[in-house]
Amino acid sequence: MAQPVPTGTSVRAEDLTAKARIRNAALDLFAERGEEATSLRAIASAAGVTVGLVVHHYGTKEALREAVELAVVERFSDAIASAPPEGTASEVVAARDRAVAEMLESSPAVVDYLRRAILDGRGQRRDLVTKLSELTANQVRDLRRAGLASTKHSLGEQVVTTMVRQLGRLFLQPLVDRIADEFDESLDGARRPQLVVGVRR
Amino acid sequence: MAQPVPTGTSVRAEDLTAKARIRNAALDLFAERGEEATSLRAIASAAGVTVGLVVHHYGTKEALREAVELAVVERFSDAIASAPPEGTASEVVAARDRAVAEMLESSPAVVDYLRRAILDGRGQRRDLVTKLSELTANQVRDLRRAGLASTKHSLGEQVVTTMVRQLGRLFLQPLVDRIADEFDESLDGARRPQLVVGVRR
DNA sequence: CGGGTTACTGTACAACTGTACAGCAGGTCG
DNA sequence: CGACCTGCTGTACAGTTGTACAGTAACCCG
Secondary structure, three states: OOOOOOOOOOOOHHHOOHHHHHHHHHHHHHHHHOOOOOOHHHHHHHHOOOHHHHHHHHOOHHHHHHHHHHHHHHHHHHHHHHOOOOOOHHHHHHHHHHHHHHHHHHOHHHHHHHHHHHHHOOOOOOOHHHHHHHHHHHHHHHHHHOOOOOOOOOHHHHHHHHHHHHHHHHHHHHHHHHHHHHOOOOOOHHHOOEEEEEEEO | OOOOOOOOOOOOHHHOOHHHHHHHHHHHHHHHHOOOOOOHHHHHHHHOOOHHHHHHHHOOHHHHHHHHHHHHHHHHHHHHHHOOOOOOHHHHHHHHHHHHHHHHHHOHHHHHHHHHHHHHOOOOOOOHHHHHHHHHHHHHHHHHHOOOOOOOOOHHHHHHHHHHHHHHHHHHHHHHHHHHHHOOOOOOHHHOOEEEEEEEO
């Protein structure tokens, strides 16, 4: 679990270790341009180091990607852990959804990276989506053990529902935004249509 | 508009011109791996030609991408044109939605390519999303002129609604499928949850 | 002090990239 | 016939890629 940082204090880039700066730069660039279109040199220069150091710390590009994914998963589990497990089942679920939503809102790079990860998923590779659904599954199991989640539906159904609820809107929003931009004279800010995403069982 | 092909007859690859085979191969590979990760040589060998010919016909990779996008837009407009513009407003809209849905179902590469295009949209570039929303806008304008679409809402709102309805589910489905695969013992085929995507105004 | 691990730079290299271009076969037109 | 165009191959080239590695500076531990 990540070392807690005093709330209200944003971490300044120069205070981080070069290794962390490289990982963060990689997350940003992977999210923005995609993994394939991002060179190790671009990551290095964004982090203020040389290619050599990137290789020194992470060995290969693939290993760097895994480190980035690990960091993303950690942000999720930290966000979930930050929500108090108190109150009724729906209160706990709502608090967790809110914590995840806040985390995603404050780090758009995570959203963009995730969107790509789900899109590109090589399918067989044990990847980010797998890790996240395991995290969600554990979350659901915990709630069940505490008697806070129903056991009427299967675990798989509950995981799908949770993830779609937490992520679905974020995935479709760029489509809506980009179309809205084409007609920007008529659709500004608050009047923008709200997306509805969910699953019917 | 594309030359009509006898229904029930699937076009065999060797009957197509090399230029068309190159464009089709590019669509497939761009959809599967993304544009950045697809080399001209890979496209050439998938089409059974050499790199030289790809350059000969399309000049640059960027021009090839534009040809691919044009072909995608054409598939949409052909699908829409194939739906009879008869009946009530909602009948016409439903028929068009059905025609688009059938086209998308029969060419998964188009779906995958579109997903990427929306994701990667460089924003400022006049790209596929722009072209498709223009196509949709024209479609809406036609329906309005025929008195088949309401003018209560703005054009932008109607375009967003239409595109989200036609495309939204397809974009999120891979997320659902991949999570469902993680729990494949419990979620098979028909019992898979149905996604609900729409906009609330 | 010395020895060793760690953080880091700079350079080197083979593989691959998009693009340019010379050349060739086959057809059409004058 | 020759001139010309089109479809096509093969090769060449400069630039970029991921990775390897030698070397240097800074640190810790004995």
